[in-house]
Amino acid sequence: MGTSAVNSGEQSDRQSRILEAAMDLLSRHGISGVSMRSVAREAGVALGLVNYYYDDKATLIRAALGRVDEHDLRLVAPDPSLAPDEQLRRALRRVAAADLLTTRYLSLRLHLWALAQADEDYAQINAAAFDRYIDGVAALVSSAKPELPWEVCRERASDIVVIQNGVWLTALLGVDKASIERSIERTEQIAFAPLDGTAGQDQEPGQP
Amino acid sequence: MGTSAVNSGEQSDRQSRILEAAMDLLSRHGISGVSMRSVAREAGVALGLVNYYYDDKATLIRAALGRVDEHDLRLVAPDPSLAPDEQLRRALRRVAAADLLTTRYLSLRLHLWALAQADEDYAQINAAAFDRYIDGVAALVSSAKPELPWEVCRERASDIVVIQNGVWLTALLGVDKASIERSIERTEQIAFAPLDGTAGQDQEPGQP
DNA sequence: ATGGAGATTGAACAACTGTTCAATACTTTT
């Protein structure tokens, strides 16, 4: 029987070359550019082998989706070697890092999101990963500002993620670099805002 | 010869039914769900008629893209019957309006964006519409706050659009309604911020 | 070397794709 896609990590090198090829094609040409044949060609492998490692085309796409979700989660993984507030700051900065704002990654994310919108199956995987990501951000906020109740951390995390999504989506359209920088700053302000009022914004700096 | 897709407005009823069907399918099942046959079926029309009104599948998709772009631009069109600051406020609020935050519209936008990412042709149309949209927002900001130099208005518009994109993208994933509301408020703060410092954010509400 | 298990190939199949086109139906003009 096939090796199944539940297999994590690097399998026989060929299997991961196939997955890599699929992600590359998806990122560059969208789902219509991903056929079993084009994947095989891109991976330098016979057609049959793609179906050997991935029973379905759906399984192949699911594997790609899993890889990207995994990657996203690493962005907000706690790093014990850093002070909590520095951890948070870096995680927020990573979103605008050069290696993340590449067309290849952003485009891949966009296509996967579009797929999730069209297919209930992908949608669930995606939604779960999205929730875990928000939880990750909330956990970082909580470590950096322990005085905040968890509920507030989740709130701030949601707000931050809205902006982050906006950042990378807009980055695809080639918006001003400076605007992205300002948006990142905005996420920092939300994260580090003092407890008092609503998160990180005071319209009137006047005194009571 | 065919009627061409340059034809704006409502043509023979059948033509617009076809376009409507295409947009519906695109929104619900993504580009792989849009075939000339499925469009014809959804529109209750023979296969040949789709190619009669739209020479290409690409032409059909372009028409859909045009419709959505047109719709987006109307969101920031100036409305002389309102005071400038009210115009701006309403435009910013419209993004979170119920009729816009529907899956149908958001999903359509997402798929078109994904298509633009895969096809240079769509990409240019999309980029142009995106620019016009930012210009529209900037113009509204400028009317509401005439003391701002145009450059600053564009800056604020860019920042606002980043958040708006984040809002509707995240809305697709079913994020907390409250978070969306807070994000909209944030766009208002950016728009209406006093001229002094950076746009709409003061980390410390202290006095000088 | 011999057997066997897994890896790899490409041909074959049925289903679907976009596009073309001759044939018809319907409207309007003459």
Next chain:
DNA sequence: AAAAGTATTGAACAGTTGTTCAATCTCCAT
């Protein structure tokens, strides 16, 4: 009523798609 123009149909075409499968190849334990 005839002619002309447009709208509408579905069959036909060549190509592509995902999936299956018998046939090979590779490698390792025996």
